[in-house]
Amino acid sequence: MSFSEYLVSVRKLNNIGRWASDFMHRRASVAEHSFSVAHISQMLGVIEENHGNRVDWSSLYRKALNHDVVEAFTGDILSHVKHRTETMKSMVNNIELLIAEDMLFSSMEEPYRSRLKDFMFDGKDKTLEGQILRYADNIDALLECLNESRLGNKIPFEDKYHEILEKLKNSELHSVAYFVKNILPDLEKGTE
Amino acid sequence: MSFSEYLVSVRKLNNIGRWASDFMHRRASVAEHSFSVAHISQMLGVIEENHGNRVDWSSLYRKALNHDVVEAFTGDILSHVKHRTETMKSMVNNIELLIAEDMLFSSMEEPYRSRLKDFMFDGKDKTLEGQILRYADNIDALLECLNESRLGNKIPFEDKYHEILEKLKNSELHSVAYFVKNILPDLEKGTE
Amino acid sequence: MSFSEYLVSVRKLNNIGRWASDFMHRRASVAEHSFSVAHISQMLGVIEENHGNRVDWSSLYRKALNHDVVEAFTGDILSHVKHRTETMKSMVNNIELLIAEDMLFSSMEEPYRSRLKDFMFDGKDKTLEGQILRYADNIDALLECLNESRLGNKIPFEDKYHEILEKLKNSELHSVAYFVKNILPDLEKGTE
Amino acid sequence: MSFSEYLVSVRKLNNIGRWASDFMHRRASVAEHSFSVAHISQMLGVIEENHGNRVDWSSLYRKALNHDVVEAFTGDILSHVKHRTETMKSMVNNIELLIAEDMLFSSMEEPYRSRLKDFMFDGKDKTLEGQILRYADNIDALLECLNESRLGNKIPFEDKYHEILEKLKNSELHSVAYFVKNILPDLEKGTE
C-alpha cells in the first residue's frame, strides 16, 4: 500500500510551474492553479444553483481538486503539444494512464487503488460538473493572462486572453455567461 | 455584487507565504497549503469510509478549500501570536470576521453573500469533517517540517515536527491513527 | 543572557517580506526597509540641521534601526489590520510587548535587558527624532509605491502612493516639505 | 525570413527549468545546462586529442550548443516519459520535428532554413563528436546530482547519481574513462 507515494506526488505539484516556456511576472504552480480552479468551480456552482440547476458538489469539488494530479508524473508538456492533433492528444492521455499505473497504482492495495484512480481520471466529462470544471480551468488561465497583461507582459498573454475569452463566450453554461457579463468587467477594470 | 473581489482575494493566497519569519528551502504559499490540506482531507476521508464511517464529502471538501481564505484579508499573523491565549485567539477571530465583512461581504448581494460567508467561516468544528480538516491541517504542517528537516533545515523544523506528531498521536480519528502507523513511516524513510 | 536570540531575531527580518498579500515586482524584506528608513532619516536629519534645527543623531539612528525589530516575533500583520481601530492598535501593541518579553528579554541579564528593551520600544514619539522616523517610514513606503507603479504594477500601488503623499504634505517638518518640493519631483521623473 | 523567432526561441531556454517535478536547491535553466554541456564537451575533446584522437571541433561545439533548442517548442517533458519505450521516444521525436517545422522553419527563407534545421537535429549520432555530446550531457546531469546531494537533497538525486555513473563507466570513450578516474574523485571530495 502506498498513500505515501500519493502524498509525495501531490506535493510535487508545488514544484511544477505553469506556462513553462514563457516569462511570467507571477508564475503559479500547478498546485496553486488547481486551488484556484476549485474556487472558480465553487463560484460557478453557486451561480448555477441560484439559476435553478442542481449541482453535485461532491463530484464538482473532487473533479477540480484532482484534475491535474497526473502532471506530477508527466511534467509540464506544453499545451500546444498536447492539443496539437487528436492523435497526439490520445497518445498523451494513454501515456498518462500508463505512467500513473506504473508509478502509483501498481503498489496500492484495494479499495484505495480503485478509488484514487477514479478520482484522478474523472475529469472534464459531459456532466454539468465536468463542464463547470472545463470552464473553470479556462477562467483561471484567463485571469493569469489578464494579470500578466496588466503588469506589462503583453506578449503572448494578450493574444491568449482573447483566445480564451472566445471559448468562454461560446459556453452554454449559464454561470459562464454570468461570469463574462457580470464579473469579468470588474476584473478588467482592475480590482486585482 | 462583487464576485470579482472574491476571486481577487483567493488569488492573493498565492502571494502569502507560510511560516513567515523562518528560512525555508521550499516555502509553500497559503494556496498550495490549502490545496495540500484538501488532498490530505480526501485521503483521510477515504480511510474513514473504508473503516465504516460516513463522510459528508461535500462538506469536507468545502471546509478544506475555504478554511484559510480569510488570510487574504489579515495577512500572515504568526501562529504563536494567534494561539497565544484564548483571549488573543478570540480577538483575532473577531477581527477576521470584521475585516472580511468590510472588505468583501458588505458589497455582495444575497444569496451569494450568505453562501460565501458560510463557506469561509465553517471550519474546524466538532463534526467528523471538521475534525478531519483539523488534522489534515496538522499533517500538512508535519510534512513541511519533515521536508525541511530532510534538506538540512533542522532548526526549528525538527522540534516542530515532534510537537505536531504528538497532536496526531492524541487524535481519536481512525484515519489519523492509520496515517501515523501505516503512511508516515514510509514518508520518514524518504519517499519524498 | 542571550544576545544570541537577539541576533537571530534581527536576522529573521531578512526572511519577512513587506506588503505580504500583494504581488510586487521587488518585495523588500523588513531588514531592507529598515536600512532604507535609516538612510532617509539621516537625509531628513541633515536637512533639518541645515535649516537650523538641532538633531540628536544618536537617538535618530537608534530609532530608525530598531523600530521594526519586534516584527521578528509577531510576523507580518497587514497594516490595515493593525491600524484599523485604536482598540486594535493598542491590542497589537500589547501583544508585541508581551511576546518580545517572553521570547527575548526574559532570558537576558541586566543591564543588557533594559538597554535593548529601550531600543526596541522607543519609536515614533513627539520628539523631532520620533517625527523624522515617522515620516521616513512613510517616505520609504512612498518610494516602494513609486517603483511598483513605474514598473506597471499600478493596483494597488498608485492609490497607496497618493494616500501617503497626502500624509507627507500635512507634515509640519521642514525636511519633509523640502523632500516633497525638491527631491520627489526628480524621483517621479524617473531617476530610479 | 525569421531569425527573430529563432532568437526568441533560444532565449526561451532561460525560462525552462531542468528536472521540473523535483525540488532543487539550484535549478539550472536549459540554457545553463547547454552552456555547461558545451564546456564539458570541450574538455572531453581536449582529452581525446591529447590521447591522439582527431576532434572535429566545429561539429562538436555545434552539436553541444544546439542539442536542446527544440525544448523551447515542446517544453519540459520529463525524461522518464520521453525514454519510457522506443515507441514513445520516436513519437516524441516526431512531434518535436513537426512542431519545430511549424513554429520556426516554415517561415524561414533558404539557405538559412536548411542550415538551422541541420544544426538543431544533428545530435547524439555515432561520430566521435556525437558520442562526446551524449556523455557530456550525462556528466552535466551527474554534476547536478552531486551538487544536490552535497547540499542535503539526497532523494532522488543520490540514486540518479549512481544510475548515471553506471552509464559513464560503460562508455568506450577514453575521455569519459579519464573523467571518471581522474576528475570525478576530486569533485566528489568537494571542490565545488
Place this chain on the structure above:
Amino acid sequence: MSFSEYLVSVRKLNNIGRWASDFMHRRASVAEHSFSVAHISQMLGVIEENHGNRVDWSSLYRKALNHDVVEAFTGDILSHVKHRTETMKSMVNNIELLIAEDMLFSSMEEPYRSRLKDFMFDGKDKTLEGQILRYADNIDALLECLNESRLGNKIPFEDKYHEILEKLKNSELHSVAYFVKNILPDLEKGTE
C-alpha cells in the same frame, strides 16, 4: 592536474547575475548570457558565410563559449567601472590574468594548462571571429534591454538600448548591418 576546478568555475557562472545593481524582471546568469552570445555568433556567422565570407567556426564557437569564464574568478565588476578609462581597463585585465593563473592554471598539468589558457583569453581580437563575438555580446545586451523595456522597466534600459544600437549601426560587419535592418525590426514589434 585540476579539470575539477575548471568545471567548478564554469558552473559558478550560473550563480553570477548580469547587470548587478539594477532591478531586472528577468536577470540572466553569466552562463545564460554566454549561451545566448554563442547562438547569436552562430547566426551572424551563417549570415557572413551567405554573404561570401569565410568563417572559422571552430574559432568562433570557442571564443563565444569561453569569453566570460574569467568572471567566475573576479565576480561582477560593473562595466562602467571596467571601461571607465584605458588605465582601469588594463588594470582589470591584468588582475583577471593574475587571478586565473593563481586560482586555476597554476595547479594544471601541460598540455591542458596551455590549451585552457588559450581558450579563456582569446577574445574580441581583430579577426572576423573576434569581431563577430564583440557584436554578438552587444546584441545580447540589446535584447536584454529590449525585453526589460517591453516589460515596463524603462529606466535605465531604454537609454542603454539606444546606446548599444548606436554601436551596432557603426559596425562594419555585413551580418550586423543585416541584423539591424532585417531582424531587429521584428524583435521590436514584439515577437518576444
Place this chain on the structure above:
Amino acid sequence: MSFSEYLVSVRKLNNIGRWASDFMHRRASVAEHSFSVAHISQMLGVIEENHGNRVDWSSLYRKALNHDVVEAFTGDILSHVKHRTETMKSMVNNIELLIAEDMLFSSMEEPYRSRLKDFMFDGKDKTLEGQILRYADNIDALLECLNESRLGNKIPFEDKYHEILEKLKNSELHSVAYFVKNILPDLEKGTE
C-alpha cells in the same frame, strides 16, 4: 542638488547580492548586510560601554549605516580581488572615490555634498567606532557562514567560517572577545 540620486543609490543595495559567485541557500543583499552590521555594531557598543569604555554612538551608527553605500556604484567586486594586494586595494579605493564623485557628488550642492561624502568614506579607521565596525562586518560574515554550513552548504562556507573566526580571536576589543566567548557558542549550538 540631487538627493534623489542618493536615495536611488541606497535602494540599489537591495539588488546587489553578497558572495556573488557562490551558491547560497539565503543570499543577503548588501542592504540586509548593512542593517545586520549596524545591529551587531550596536550590540558590541553596548558591551563596550558596560565594560567601561565610552562609545560615540552617533559616529558608530553612521559608520555602520554608510560603509557599503559605495558598492551601489562599483558593483560586487569579489573580496579576494579587492584584498589581493595592497596595490590592488588602493587601486579599488581610488576608483570608488572617483566614481562616487562623478556619479553622485558632482551634482550636489553644498553643504549636503560635503556631509554625505564624509558619511560615505568614513569607515574602518583606528577609533573605537571604526574598530567596532571592522569586527561587526566580520561577525556578520561569520554568521552567514554559520548559517550556510548549518543548512548543508559546507563548501566553501566552513573554511571561511574558521578563517573569519581566527580574525575575531585576534581582536583586541573586549566586546569581540565577549562575543566569541559568551555569544558564539549559543549560536553554534543552533539557536538560529
